[in-house]
Amino acid sequence: MKVDKLKIVKIKSELGAGTRGASLGPDALLIADVTQASSDLWQLPSVDVEVYNQFLTGKLMFSYAKHITTIARIYENVAGTVEKVLLEGHHPFILSGDHSSAGGTIAGIRNAYPNKKIGVIWIDAHADLHTPYTTPSGNLHGMPLATALGIDNQEDRVNNPSQFEIDAWEKLKHAGSKGICPKIMPQDLVFIDIRDLEQQEWNVMQRMGIKHFSPPKRKELGIANVVEETMRYFKDHDYVYVSFDADSLDINVSKGTGTPVPGGLSVDDAMYIWKFLFNWEKTIAFEVTEINPLLDRENMMAESVLEIIRQAIY
Secondary structure (H helix, E strand, C coil), X not given: CCHHHEEEEEECCCCCCCCCCHHHHHHHHHHHHHHHCCCCHHHCCEEECCCCHHHHHCCCCCCCCCCHHHHHHHHHHHHHHHHHHHHCCCEEEEEECCHHXXXXXXXXXXXXXXXXXEEEEEECCCCCCCCCCCCCCCCHHHCHHHHHHCCCXXXXXXXXXXXHHHHHHHHHHCCCCCCCCCCCCHHHEEEECCCCCCHHHHHHHHHHCCEEECXXXXXXXXXXXXXXXXXXXXXXXXXXXXXXXXXXXXXXXXXXXXXXXXXXXXXXXXXXXXXHHHCCCCEEEEEEECCCHHHCCCCHHHHHHHHHHHHHHC
């Protein structure tokens, strides 16, 4: 992606998360940029997607898909914005609060390019493959890829969602003006550094044969080979969307995120990934998500991610 074609898409929602504060992440990153005067990130053209954090204070109606009706509206807003940004000739640089909105991003890319082969690179400690039938928490930031793949995972069912939740889930899977479902296929997806999954998610990955690099595999191969193999895997795809969750970083860096997990990427490894994937001609959208200043100390998480961005694109 070229800097002169970037357009920041801010999605300051945290309805899909289990802890509060992720909605402050996009601005924490941009404020760190202004304070350090390290890049011109804050000067890029931008658009804010309408979100509805005021509903955080409302009574939760559903156990297995919390805030799903409101998040469905956010999906549509995100999908429409991402589609518009792409068709205007820009590359969306997405700064999101919690990761649930990524399903809307994928919907927007699919709307813009309904007949193209689209790949997704998910850099995250988690697989985000849960559904209302399997979720242990009901938080939708653990489900965006399941919506993109159009799956229910009834095979591993442990919950009995209400009919209302089931109907709302169907709407999420068909999000976007064209109602395409699934948006991507299992062979269109690669995970980097996933390490904290429930058994139901591992079962999905095994059944579908989804390519992934765990931390032990990354250490065995080396980060350069992981990146090279990932890029080679997508050689026949037209476009690629990269989503970088702050919790993919090791816990000594990533305390300022909602779900930190030990054993993750070093800042140097993350810089290497960004350097190649951000500047790859196939990449048409890149996301940073789950920075939570309320869980951080002295904005360390945002400043670490900012340094990764700066080294990659400036």
